[in-house]
Amino acid sequence: MSRIQRETVANLLIVGFCGLMWFWAIPTYTPPYPGYGASPALVGNVAVGIMLAMAILSLIRLMLAIYGNNPLPADEAQFPEDTNSAGFTQVGRVNLVHLITFMLPCFLLVFAIEYVAYLIIAFVFLMVMQYLIGNRNWVQMVVIAVAMDALLYVVMRHGFGVPVPGPQII
Amino acid sequence: MEMITAGLMDALTPASLMFVFVGVAAGVMFGAIPGINGPMAIALFIPITYYLTPLTAIGFLVGLNKGAFFGGAISAVLLRTPGTPEAAATSWDGYALTQQGKGEKALRMALYGSVAGDILATGVLVAIAAPLAAVALFMGPSEIFALITLALTVIAGIGTNSLFRGLVAAGFGLLVGQIGTEPVTALPRLTFDMYQLGGGLSLIPVAIGLLAFSEILIQLERFAKKGAAQHAANVFSSKLEDRLLSIKEFFANTRTLIRGSAIGIFVGAMPGLGAPVASFMSYDQAMKRSKEPESFGKGRLEGIAASESANSAVVASSLIPLFVLGIPGNLAAAMLMGAFMIHGMQPGPLLFKENAQLMYGIYGSLIIASLFLAVIGRFGLRLFCKAVEIPAMVLYPIVIFTCIMGAYLGKSEMFDVGVMLTFGVIGYFMRKFDFSYVAFLIGFILVPEWERALQQVVIISENNPTMFFERPVAMALMVLAIFVIAQTFWKSIQAGQAASRAAARAKK
Known part of the structure; x- marks a missing residue:
């Protein structure tokens, strides 16, 4: 699996996790809005929103790398195993x-x-x-x-x- | 004045002195073992501090952290395997000296550099933290919310090559940190009907899992591939001039020590930069200002002095944003923040108002820890050098079992051991896929304060989201946070274009 494929899979998994949190876990396991202050679900939604936004931005960046002739810069794209000659950090x-x-x-x-x-x-x-x-x-x-x-x-x-x-x- | 005297007297009680001493000694020992660093040692020892008074607990942990910073230099000098990332620059000249049979001299320079940086930074912390905290008291919930948001954005870059992955980790930390009882309704939130989660996830099992257990899992893989541990070269020459550091040699490095300490103090006070940055920056400056830059990396005491003074100065100066704003600038400060919270205190500007005597006691412990470091390092150097040779097959089972019992110790529940193991696995994959566990942990620790500030803003403004834009400082901080993210994305695209052009040129 190439580096881009692995990043794509990781980001898609994050998008899936965010969907699960947004549509099932947060609505099911958060108390109802008491009528004052911020909604108890707000911070959860914001946190999931940050994760989702970053995962989508990363996916856009990966798409640019694949279709836009804009390769990932070395320091941005490398998974640790690529920089580690001993290969300690591979997930195989x-x-x-x-x-x-x-x-x-x-x-x-x-x-x-x-x-x-x-x-x-x-x-x-x-x-x-x-x-x-x-x-x-x-x-x-x-x-x-x-x-x-x-x-x-x-x-x-x-x-x-x-x-x-x-x-x-x- | 009375408060200051009382605080300092508290720091001089036998119990307090003893725990600071034990903390420094244990820190040097742990720091010397490759793969174990200060934050990891703090995570392992936090459960024990449950049973101590707040001053002895914080004094012990601060001593542990200070000791670990110097301990990292031992394996860097003897094995060229830095015990901590910030000791990497120390290894360049330190190991070269070891090969020349001057390892003990190199270690002494590292010790005195560490102590000098540490004492100067502690002085700055004592001088400026309380006045700055008084200014910070004028900050309202909008500014605090915006500041934490900015801090999370900046800190997200630690421990990863990508800010995006860092922010994903920070978001995950925010999500996990709000499991438990919702503060306004006092009803369970995201507990998945598990009563054990009603009080939220404790910091101790999460921190032990992420920092210590996952690191051991990675180290075990390394051990399986590499085999037996390295052995230190013969560092202790019989010649006295190769072993001891003369007064002349020490004073020849005074400028470097002061410059390195100043860099460490500045870098440590900035959230998100950390000790490795200070260490490399100081080394670079020392090299640029030297008349013989080509001799660096070949066994120059100045290189060790530069690196060690800078990274040790970070220990105390990273407490400035913690004490003044309640924002941990690095992982060790985040762990100390957790220790404060375990003892019922919220780091931030109010700390000086509500716990003034304790704060002066902590200042006293910080100074005492610096002195103990000098004494312990001076007389125990040979003993601590033995720590680098503890076989992995003896060390790792002990650390694994300590992790398990440490997680249990907090609440005496095996559920927490399960939490620790789960976060050990999560941490393992975060390290593998380069998601910053530092950003996760800081998000996890800061989320209650972040949510509290948000709730206050919403209630005060009667659900008016434009309130942030009516407060200039808050607005500036929020704009800065957005700028950091936008800049990273833009840089990434530009770097990609540069790589693309370079590839095209190479083809031609």
């Missing part, structure tokens, strides 16, 4: 798989912590994350997981007096 299949690999344990932790005690689930989580990042030194992994788990437990329970999430085992 590999990157998305990588993202999902790390996000999945995090979201699982949010749900699992309601049912499993903090001390256990935090230890498991830290072990999994270290493994995913590439640590294969099991002694180091266990030491870091236990130390971090215990440190945060002590700081939260005894330092700030905040209950740790999930069922309490101690």
Whole structure:
């Protein structure tokens, strides 16, 4: 996908999001006008309006680039990956798989912590994350997981007096 | 006078001193680690400040920010990997000195440059913020609304190549920031029937997700491609003259330090420019005024002095628009603004009127933080140099878990952890597609004040939209905001035409 195609897709997605907000979310989830002051929907509409206007301006600029023989200037058009020789910032299949690999344990932790005690689930989580990042030194992994788990437990329970999430085992 | 004395005495209490000290030390440590910067460290530590008094909390965060600015120079000098973007110019001469075995000397110059810039800027902040705030008190809601609009327009250009994408991000921030209870009707707005959103989205999970978590996701990708972390070269020479900075060497750079600090103070006071601009501008000036400009980039102490004095001066001077107008000029100031709001204070001209003692206490903490930076940097330099070598596979799981528990700590709700993770993913894609997360965050923070000003204008004017045009200052600010957008669009087209002509010439 070329740079122009990707910018076009991104701007069209923004236009779609703005349409969704304008025609469904803002009218449905905003209180009615109380009869004085500005409408509760005004700021939302203005915010969506800014996004929409900028997306449309960008689309016009892209159309000028495609049909008007007016190419995008380098600094204006470049996505970060084009300037980054190492290619860290590409959004490809590999990157998305990588993202999902790390996000999945995090979201699982949010749900699992309601049912499993903090001390256990935090230890498991830290072990999994270290493994995913590439640590294969099991002694180091266990030491870091236990130390971090215990440190945060002590700081939260005894330092700030905040209950740790999930069922309490101690 | 009594107020000033009381405020300064508050800053000298053991608890306050201790937290400023810890803040500076932690800031240097975090700043030294490539990929972790001041705002990210503030985002990670804000949850802890819930449990502190406002003065200790702000003192701690200010210390953290000051420390991180100097810490960024450590990895820049030792690894040529700036811990923070503003330390990039420091790396040009700093790394060259490291290769010559004079890394410690370079770090000492960076430290003294940072402290000099910081102290001068703090002095200017103390001298002018309160009088300017007194003038700003004459601004009405129309002017405040117009000023925030202009600030959002200017700030939208930070962290992106395109103002359009910046404004989209700012608009998204405004939209997300108004989730919660509508201020006039006190009814839920855009909560999608989720009771957890009734009070709005908290700054802490949003900031941790956008600043820290998304950065770690990007860093993990980098790590997966690059492999093991870099190791610092042997920087500590056995020769004393290669390690220490002589008084003569320091005073030879006095002019550069003063010029760099002045540039940093000016740039920091302008919303939207930021420390990297100050750093590069100062370096450029130092090079232009030097008798040997060709020696820059090859290990010149003057280059380090120019860069570090300018970027450190920005830390204190960026608080001028925050304290005077309630507008954060950069990301670190936005995070500090969030910390003020968490402690029930609204930065702006009224801050000096309503919390005068606290403000003088904060001034005291700012000065103390500068002194602590000098002491901690002087005696802990070797220790902090070790921070650059912490292996990523040890560091990242710890930071990820700290992000999660930090998001939880604010309200003790796992819902906030979900919010943090969601904004982590949003931030990841914003970084990838070059949408400014800085503009998003500043829009998110400023929207309550923006809406309040708008509501006041509408109510006072009895729904008369021409009120902005009846107030000359407000009108000028609004026209300026429109001009900024129009100019960007026009420049983009002109640059495109120039590129087109260049391509045609190349074909011939």
